[in-house]
Amino acid sequence: MxxxxxxxxxxxxxxxxxxxxxxxxxxxxxxxxxxxxxxxxxxxxxxxxxxxxxxxxxxxGLIGEIPYRSKVTSHLELKRGIAKVAAGLVENNSTVILDAGSTTLEVARCLKKSKENLTIVTNDLNIAIELADVPGFKVLTTGGEVQPGVYCLLGEEALAFLRSISVNIAFLGAGAVDLAGLYTPTLDKVHLKRAMVASAAKAVLVADHTKFGRKAFAKVCELKVVDLIITDNQLAPQIVAEMERQGINLILAEPDNTV
Known part of the structure; x- marks a missing residue:
């Protein structure tokens, strides 16, 4: 290991x-x-x-900001399974927001393999680089200040850009999720994520099961604000049952071990 x-x-x-x-x-x-x-x-x-x-x-008990190099290598088979389901929601010739994160990076990789003529908006430099040379893809970054060690874009420029656009679908990540809502470790990401939700006709949370049952410093929104949650099939049954009881749309993805 x-x-x-x-x-x-x-x-x-x-x-x-x-x-x-x-x-x-x-x-x-x-x-x-x-x-x-x-x-x-x-x-x-x-x-x-x-x-x-x-x-x-x-x-x-609070989730802190985990460095990118640690996140990107963990639970890859779970993230790939989630990403495969997420990519299936995207139609060719559509507009997509990809939030910064390691799971959304896997969504980007699935889109790269399976879709055509997409316009991608992201605040993640790694996602922008991943998709920059894909024929038929138009990649836009939000602008803003780069967060060291995480490589996402933050600040007023990023927020203003997100508030100025309208897209078909947005895929959000989260630092932590519980039945009261989704969270991020830092306040500066809260308004960006809310703007992503507001700019999209459909907002989808993508997060593996290890993010659930936790809180982080700043609450983004209640779970019912997003249209769909995609996680893996290792999510605790009691959490699944409570989400279903609350009428939250949830998909449990199978792990994907392919590269």
């Missing part, structure tokens, strides 16, 4: 359980306690957890 993958799994463990001991992590991942201590120190330096005597703690 690569270092980044192990650290991502350690972070997910601590976010899920609230805390973890060095010894149990070393046993679970088959590495030395010294390696785990280095991992925990690196994650603490990124502001993702707090080290304690003999282990580490979640930072108040």
């Amino acid at each position: 690569l270092t980044l993958e192990r650290r991502q799994k350690i972070l997910q463990w601590i976010l899920r359980e609230g805390r973890a001991e060095v010894a149990e992590l070393a046993s679970a991942f088959g590495v030395s306690t010294m390696t785990i201590r280095r991992d925990l120190k690196a994650l603490e330096n990124e502001g993702l957890l707090a080290r304690s005597r003999g282990g580490a703690l979640s930072r108040n």
Whole structure:
């Protein structure tokens, strides 16, 4: 297991359980306690957890901003399955917003393989680069300030651009999701995501199951504001049942192991 993958799994463990001991992590991942201590120190330096005597703690149960290099390699088969379903909602010759994120990057890759003559609007530099040379695709970035380590575009310029357009469909990511709504780790993304929803005839949330049952710092909107949620089939049955009870449109995608 690569270092980044192990650290991502350690972070997910601590976010899920609230805390973890060095010894149990070393046993679970088959590495030395010294390696785990280095991992925990690196994650603490990124502001993702707090080290304690003999282990580490979640930072108040809130999801922080996870660096791009960590997000893009985690749960790929789940994200690809979600992306495949999402791409199936897009018609040729349509206009699409792709929010910044690792799951929306997989949506972009599916669109690249399966669709023609799309106009893509994004605030994600990685998505823009992924699609820039696709024949028949027109790629527009929102403008704005680049967020270091995440490579998304933020600020008034991005917000003004999103408020000035109208598209067929928007795919949003989220830092965290619970039954009360969807969340993002930083306030500066809240208005951008709301503008994406307002600019689209159809708004779709794409997020794997690890984002659910969590909160992050800033609430974007209630779940009923988006038209559809696409996640993977590992979402907890009790969450699925409650969403269905609330009348929330939900698709559970099968994992996709193809590259």
